[in-house]
Amino acid sequence: xxxxRDMIQSGCTPDVVIYNTLISGLCCNGKLDxxxxxxxxxxxxxxxxxxxxxxxxxxxxxxxxxxxxALTTYQQMLxxxxxxDTVTYNTLIDWLCKEGKTDEALRLLEEMSGRRCDPDTxxxxxxxxxxxxxxxxxxxxxxxxxxxxxxxNPDVVTYNMFIxxLCKEGKxxxxxxxxxxxxxMGCDPDTxxxxxxxxxxxxxxxxxxxxxxxxxxxxxxxxxxxxxYNGLIGWLCKDGKTxxxxxxxxxxxxRGCYPDTxxxxxxxxxxxxxxxxxxxxxxxxxxxxxxxSPNLVTYCTLIDGLCKGxxxxxxxxxxxxxxxxxxxxxxxxxxxxxxxxxxxxxxxxxxxxxKRIVDKGCNPD
RNA sequence: GGAGUUGUCUAGGCCG
Numbered sequence: 582x583x584x585x586r587d588m589i590q591s592g593c594t595p596d597v598v599i600y601n602t603l604i605s606g607l608c609c610n611g612k613l614d615x616x617x618x619x620x621x622x623x624x625x626x627x628x629x630x631x632x633x634x635x636x637x638x639x640x641x642x643x644x645x646x647x648x649x650x651a652l653t654t655y656q657q658m659l660x661x662x663x664x665x666d667t668v669t670y671n672t673l674i675d676w677l678c679k680e681g682k683t684d685e686a687l688r689l690l691e692e693m694s695g696r697r698c699d700p701d702t703x704x705x706x707x708x709x710x711x712x713x714x715x716x717x718x719x720x721x722x723x724x725x726x727x728x729x730x731x732x733x734n735p736d737v738v739t740y741n742m743f744i745x746x747l748c749k750e751g752k753x754x755x756x757x758x759x760x761x762x763x764x765x766m767g768c769d770p771d772t773x774x775x776x777x778x779x780x781x782x783x784x785x786x787x788x789x790x791x792x793x794x795x796x797x798x799x800x801x802x803x804x805x806x807x808x809x810y811n812g813l814i815g816w817l818c819k820d821g822k823t824x825x826x827x828x829x830x831x832x833x834x835x836r837g838c839y840p841d842t843x844x845x846x847x848x849x850x851x852x853x854x855x856x857x858x859x860x861x862x863x864x865x866x867x868x869x870x871x872x873x874s875p876n877l878v879t880y881c882t883l884i885d886g887l888c889k890g891x892x893x894x895x896x897x898x899x900x901x902x903x904x905x906x907x908x909x910x911x912x913x914x915x916x917x918x919x920x921x922x923x924x925x926x927x928x929x930x931x932x933x934x935x936k937r938i939v940d941k942g943c944n945p946d
Numbered sequence: 947g948g949a950g951u952u953g954u955c956u957a958g959g960c961c962g
Contacts, residue, residue: 597950598949598950599949599950600950601949601950601951602949602950603950604950604951605950605951606950608951632951633950633951634950634951635951636951636952637950637951638951639951639952640951640952641951666951667952668951668952669951669952670952671951671952671953672951672952672953673952674952674953675952675953678953701952702953703952703953704952704953705953706953706954707952707953707954708953709953710953710954736953737954738953738954739953739954740954741954741955742953742954742955743954744954744955745954745955746954748955771954772955773954773955774954774955775955776955776956777954777955777956778955779955779956780955780956806955806956807956808955808956809955809956810956811955811956811957812955812956812957813956814956814957815956815957818957841956841957842957843956843957844956844957845957846957846958847956847957847958848957849957849958850957850958877958878957878958878959879957879958880958881958881959881960882957882958882959883958884958884959885958885959885960886958886959913959913960913961914959914960915960916959916960916961917958917959917960917961918959918960919960920959920960920961921959921960
């Protein structure tokens with residue numbers, strides 16, 4: 582933004598592309614107010630915002646969980662005579678699907694056709710994914726048929742979505758058939774395709790298949806990602822093999838897959854499960870040293886583990902650190918914290934945590 | 947002519 586202001590100072594006129602870039606960047610960082618200010622600046626200025634401007638802001642609002650603001654922005658778009666495009670609809674359809682409102686999402690699909698706004702592969706993939714998650718298999722399949730009829734070809738993301746959906750329903754063999762199918766259709770599987778399968782095999786305790794899928798992935802020249810390793814580390818941790826998990830942590834770094842918040846959280850959970858609370862705590866230190874920020878899930882894992890392990894005092898310290906570092910947990914997380922303190926026979930801590938909720942103006946449920 | 951917006955994989959606790 583400073584560079585941006587300098588640019589204006591020195592007589593350079595920013596165009597809509599610059600504004601869009603800034604707005605989407607601000608949205609990524611959750612700075613919706615600043616982004617909205619830029620939109621106003623654009624509306625009041627001489628170069629008009631376009632669909633991409635609104636799309637970026639609508640998406641930013643939805644990602645931040647602020648649906649009202651997203652809809653207001655959408656209305657503003659319509660009022661200002663800017664026509665929603667396929668991306669606008671895709672963004673809204675994705676949001677509706679994630680809210681479980683697949684009927685409304687389907688209505689938007691109809692609206693698109695009426696407005697000569699052609700649904701694309703994103704539209705259908707998003708919708709089918711939402712329908713699968715809602716358990717509406719028939720409609721998912723008829724939507725797929727419709728997609729094909731409209732001449733819209735599935736891409737690697739569409740196949741990945743199908744493969745993962747099948748895996749999650751325990752239909753791994755059907756998923757494997759689709760793996761062959763996509764290749765036959767000239768669509769090469771990517772890292773996520775294999776990740777979905779490997780994870781599913783691990784869940785199903787079919788270790789041999791998981792490892793052979795991993796080998797196949799490498800053979801095909803597909804590199805494992807951080808998510809691949811996270812899945813493997815999680816499987817080792819569930820099995821109590823935390824030392825092996827640490828070896829994988831080394832290996833992944835060597836292969837350019839950098840551990841992320843999930844990697845460390847998985848390890849922390851594994852260490853508690855294996856009764857190694859000290860290692861769990863030093864993993865927190867290690868992750869911070871490596872520039873990886875703990876999030877609410879990380880803290881909840883630690884706090885729960887410490888409470889169950891009879892160390893509620895340290896847990897309470899972490900509650901403070903968490904609130905300072907990543908903000909307030911929501912009501913459900915507070916509930917489980919309180920539960921943890923009771924489990925550790927520390928009613929006093931449970932009550933003081935409860936008091937915090939009330940003081941924060943957050944309603945206990 | 948170029949640039950900016952949307953979909954798929956992996957972690958924890960409480961309650962159902």
